Amino acid sequence: MNYLCCILASFGLSLLLTAALLPLLKRLKAGQYILSYVKEHASKSGTPTMGGLAFTAAIIIASFIFCTFPNNRINLTLAITAGFAVVGFLDDFLKIHRRDNQGLRPYQKIIFQLAIAVIAAVYCYVNGITAVNIPFGGGLSFDIGWGVIPLVIFVFIATVNCVNLTDGLDGLAGGTSMAYLAFFGAMLSVTGGGGELVAFSAVGALAAFLIFNCSKASVFMGDTGSLALGGLISCLSVFSGNVLYIPVLGIMFVLSGISVIIQVIYYKRTKRRVFLMAPIHHHFQMKGYAESKISYVYFVITSLVGIICLIFV
Numbered sequence: 001m002n003y004l005c006c007i008l009a010s011f012g013l014s015l016l017l018t019a020a021l022l023p024l025l026k027r028l029k030a031g032q033y034i035l036s037y038v039k040e041h042a043s044k045s046g047t048p049t050m051g052g053l054a055f056t057a058a059i060i061i062a063s064f065i066f067c068t069f070p071n072n073r074i075n076l077t078l079a080i081t082a083g084f085a086v087v088g089f090l091d092d093f094l095k096i097h098r099r100d101n102q103g104l105r106p107y108q109k110i111i112f113q114l115a116i117a118v119i120a121a122v123y124c125y126v127n128g129i130t131a132v133n134i135p136f137g138g139g140l141s142f143d144i145g146w147g148v149i150p151l152v153i154f155v156f157i158a159t160v161n162c163v164n165l166t167d168g169l170d171g172l173a174g175g176t177s178m179a180y181l182a183f184f185g186a187m188l189s190v191t192g193g194g195g196e197l198v199a200f201s202a203v204g205a206l207a208a209f210l211i212f213n214c215s216k217a218s219v220f221m222g223d224t225g226s227l228a229l230g231g232l233i234s235c236l237s238v239f240s241g242n243v244l245y246i247p248v249l250g251i252m253f254v255l256s257g258i259s260v261i262i263q264v265i266y267y268k269r270t271k272r273r274v275f276l277m278a279p280i281h282h283h284f285q286m287k288g289y290a291e292s293k294i295s296y297v298y299f300v301i302t303s304l305v306g307i308i309c310l311i312f313v
Contacts (some may be wrong), residue, residue, distance in 0.1 A: 119240040
């Protein structure tokens with residue numbers, strides 16, 4: 001019952017905050033600038049962005065209402081989520097201020113992301129969160145000791161950027177993240193890994209945000225939202241010892257990242273492309289598939305994998 005109340009509360013908060021934020025973003029002319037080579041998205045230019053502020057705030061408020069405090073892991077999870085939201089906000093703000101699609105420089109983003117990831121990694125090591133659960137291993141886990149530090153740093157950087165890359169179509173990152181967090185939260189509630197109320201807060205908040213973000217989107221989450229979601233997913237997975245579930249349950253995020261890596265490496269070596277455009281959701285779009293269909297398939301695949309993970313947890 002507590003889980004349902006948490007979802008409903010975060011849904012209501014996110015709905016109200018997004019509805020209130022949208023006219024403010026329009027008045028401030030906080031519109032998204034579309035890259036010139038993404039012709040399919042030309043009509044989206046000027047759509048308000050930074051909508052991630054609303055659902056991130058809803059997640060944090062709902063978590064404080066329903067979670068038991070003091071709880072250092074939840075405190076750090078919410079702080080890191082907010083930290084990544086701030087980094088994304090800076091990136092979005094600079095894009096709007098400069099009236100182009102260039103926000104923070106890549107090295108600046110990496111420095112900020114590394115700083116936050118190192119904090120999480122050191123926290124894990126100092127507090128003995130060094131055991132890693134094996135997916136479908138029947139409760140099997142192994143302790144990696146100090147190796148948790150480089151693993152956590154890599155996981156944070158990879159996950160945050162893969163979620164960010166998935167945020168390329170209406171409802172894509174939001175829907176995929178909602179499916180991930182719904183099933184991951186259910187897994188945590190079964191295993192007692194902790195943090196499930198934060199996950200369910202995110203599910204409710206994203207469900208409300210998708211009302212405004214599904215095709216045709218009236219607001220984008222921006223890097224503010226996508227980086228915050230990547231940070232939240234990383235925290236919940238790392239702090240519960242379920243870090244290896246990210247490439248399984250988050251297979252669609254991984255697909256986004258890998259498709260970009262393959263495209264870049266292959267193009268540099270051959271001057272030809274594997275995909276019509278990367279990340280791969282743009283490839284499908286250029287093949288003629290509707291944005292709503294692509295987003296739906298991402299959601300369904302993530303949900304199916306989530307069901308399998310939940311059955312064998």
